[in-house]
Amino acid sequence: MSKSQRLLKLLMTVNRKRKFTVKELAREFGVSPRTILRDLQELSEWGVPLYSEVGPHGGYRVLNDRMLPPIAFTEEEAIAIFFASNALRHYSSLPFEAKLSSALTKFYAAMPGDVRDRIDQMKNRVDLVAPTRQAASPHLSILLDAAVHQKVLLMDYESRSGRRTRREIQPVGIYASGGLWYCPAYCFRQKAFRIFRCDRIHGIQESDSGTRPVDLREVHLGNVKSLIHQDQECVRICAELTREGVQRCEAEPWLAPQLHIREDGTGWLDAPFPKTDFPFFARFFIGLGKEATVKGPPELVTCIKRMLAELLDKYS
Amino acid sequence: MSKSQRLLKLLMTVNRKRKFTVKELAREFGVSPRTILRDLQELSEWGVPLYSEVGPHGGYRVLNDRMLPPIAFTEEEAIAIFFASNALRHYSSLPFEAKLSSALTKFYAAMPGDVRDRIDQMKNRVDLVAPTRQAASPHLSILLDAAVHQKVLLMDYESRSGRRTRREIQPVGIYASGGLWYCPAYCFRQKAFRIFRCDRIHGIQESDSGTRPVDLREVHLGNVKSLIHQDQECVRICAELTREGVQRCEAEPWLAPQLHIREDGTGWLDAPFPKTDFPFFARFFIGLGKEATVKGPPELVTCIKRMLAELLDKYS
DNA sequence: TTTATTTATGACAATTCTTGTCACTATTAT
DNA sequence: ATAATAGTGACAAGAATTGTCATAAATAAA
Incomplete structure (x- = not known):
């Protein structure tokens, strides 16, 4: 094996093991310890953060920021990655954030001038617009970390009505939608899954009350929604949609699965939703105007009528 | 200079030059042509797509899919890039697409097992939800290419009313918003900038009519909007918003710049918009319900009232 | 056709780099 | 004290790299 090959394998090995001794590696690679020492020194010079301790139980360690083996991309791949990362700049x-921008800097620096030119040209020609609200969400990292490592957090949360409560939760994950970050989590106070808006979290920390985490290994963003609606009383909402109405409903991600489309472009909605959401749906269908005709349930129609009357009253 | 260093520099050099001779490189690197030949052979073995021609005016070439110098990322950086790319999967x-997924495969393959585990864990815990409409947009690549290279395209477009027209355009760029792709472009028929919805394009190709491209080097997604509204008659729309109303307006990216927020969370809108958009705004404010009070212009209030009356009529 | 230019390959010796061995130092946990 | 561990320097054997030279083959241009 040539020296450069050995160094590359060594790099991967030390990253895998995190802790090792010179002798151990020497055996593994079939070279003398002296050679390994020289190799490790070279890796150090490459920037691999190695750290050593002498004495029994000593040995080498790789510090946190370990380096992955270098990867060679083609021009097209590099541009695709660059574009993808760049597209996220609308998300506050x-x-x-920090790691992504340092990675992009590295990328950009490694590219020959003409590839950079191509990227520069493209940068202002492709965009993914996402709504940006002014509400910042400073707790995302701790929520994500807790979701991955199954930790219980104690948070100070402001409910929709403005009341503040302290509650213990165990996050399932985080997601951004419509310019806001949300965190589905198991709430130990309510003994159920709830969705929290991250910008309404006023303070959060790891809980030290000794509450035992629940097992959420099988619960993730893909399936948590079914667990949330489970315990609520649902009513089927039916509405007829014009072509324009269909197009506008398609823009609502939470609605898409219940949307049925006919060949001529018109369609209808038929979906179970919790009763408590009536005001929301009333507003939604009013917003659709002529493009939607609500067939039922009657309570929803009543709700819509009342809202319309109120509004008409307001503007006279 | 050590051999491995030389090879790395050689890799960058050949990517920069694309075409070169052995003698040339030998002079540049201060080694003999024989050594360069051996080095180039080694690069070939690495997978660099080199191609050579003998004879005068011959020489070496790098084929299209040239490879960028290998980049070493830290674990955190790699995860950030992976996540960023993964976040785009909601965009149809x-x-x-193709290049991005091949790059991600490369990435994933190069990572040690435990980093892969971390990514797998994280994958289901973070998400950026973007509305996905069923409308596909198959012409994005050609639009983007035309925007970058200043080409004139001929397209078959279906307007909002359903009428189909053929027109020559020169794209400025493409962007996704609310689940749809849009293409701001200079329209040669209307002699003005317009925004087209990509899913309404029924066919598109490079124009061969000889229409001379206009100079759009200084026009890009960041400034094209100002060029579009320039020629339309605008009216100032004023509305008072409750706290809830403010929050909902913040979710609309096109509204954010004109939104003013008071300390108590309430706010107001004061923005110039083209008259033709009245029906749109009427619907929008009706959708906001009690959370917005439109102050003016009177025509807009009238429009809102009429719509409300129609709706109330519809539901009685 | 001839000539100049260019890639391509093989052989060999000079040079440089790599590696293993050995001797030695220093630190630290047990 | 002892054993385990990193770290350094010197040196020689061996391996790899490099330059030189000879030679072949293709091809564009004169």
Whole structure:
């Protein structure tokens, strides 16, 4: 094995093991300890953060920021990655912000001039617009970390009505939608899954009350929604949609699965939703105007009529 | 200079030059042509797509899919990039799809097992939800290419009313918003900038009519909007918002700049908009319900009242 | 056709780099 | 004290790299 090959394998090995001794590696690679020492010195010069301790139980360690083996990309791949990362700039307070920008800097620096030119040209020609609200969400990292490592957090939360409560939760994950970050979590106070808005969290920390975490390994963003609606009373909402109405409903991600479309472009909605959401749906269908005709349930129609009357009253 | 250093520099050099001779490189690197030949052979073995021609005016070339110098990322950086790219999966028909997924495969393959585990854990815990409409946009690549290279395209477009027209355009760029792709472009028929919805484009190709491209080098997604509204008659729309109303307006990216917020969370809108958008705004404010009070202009209030009356009529 | 230019390959010796061995130092946990 | 561990320096054997030279083959241009 040539020296450069050995160094590359060594890099991968030390990253895998995190802790090792010179002798151990020497055996593994079939070279003398002296050679390994020289190799490790070279890796150090490459920037691999190695740290050593002498004495029994000593040995080498790789510090946290370990380096992955270098990867060679083609031009097209590099541009795709660059674009993808760039597209996220509309999201405020991403949990990865700092690392992402340092990675992009590295990327950009490594590229030959003409590839940079291509990227520069493209940068102002492709965009993914996402709504940006002014509400910042500074707690994303701790929520994400708790979700991954199954930790219980204690938070100070402001409910929709403005009341503040302290409650213990165990996050399932975080997601951004419509410009806001949300955190589905198991709430120990309510003994149920709830969705919290991250910008309404006033303070959060790891809980030290000794509450035992629940097992959420099988619960993730993909399936948590079914667990949330489970315990609520649901009513089927039916509405007829014009072509324009269909197009506008398609823009609502939470609605898409219950949307049925006919060949001519018109369609209808038929979906179970919790009763407590009536005011929301009333507003929603009013917003659709002529493009939607609500068939039922009657309570929803009544709710819509009342709202319309109120509004008409307001503007006379 | 050590051999490995030389090879790395050589890799960058050949990527920069694309075409070169052995003698040339030998002079540049201060080694003999024989050594360069051996080095180039080694690069070939690494997978660099080199191609050579003998004879005068011959020489070496790098084929299209040239490789960028390998980049070493730290674990955190790699995860950030992976997450960023992964976040784009909600966008249908991205112009980069194929390359992005091949890059991600490369990435994933190069990572040690435990980093992969971390990524797997994280994958289901973070998400950026973007509305996904069923409307596909198959023409994104050609639009983007035309925007970058200043080309004139001929397209078959279906307007909002359903009428189909053929027109020559020169794209400024493309962007996704609310689950749809849009293409601001200079329209040669209307001699003005317009925004087209990409899913309403039924066919598109490079124009061969000989229409001369206009100079759009200084026009990009960041400034094209100002060029579009320039020629339309605008009216100032004023509305008072409750706290809830403010929060909902913040979710609309096109509204954010004109939104003013008071200390107590309430706010007001004061923005110039083209008259033709009245029906849109009427619907929008009706959708806000009690949370917004439109102050003016009177025509807009009239429009709102009429719509409300129609709706109330519809539901009685 | 001839000539100049260019890639391509093989052989060999000079040079440089790499590696293992050995001797030695220093630190630290047991 | 002892054993385990990193770390350094010197040196020689061996391996890899490099330059030189000879030679072949293709091809564009004169």
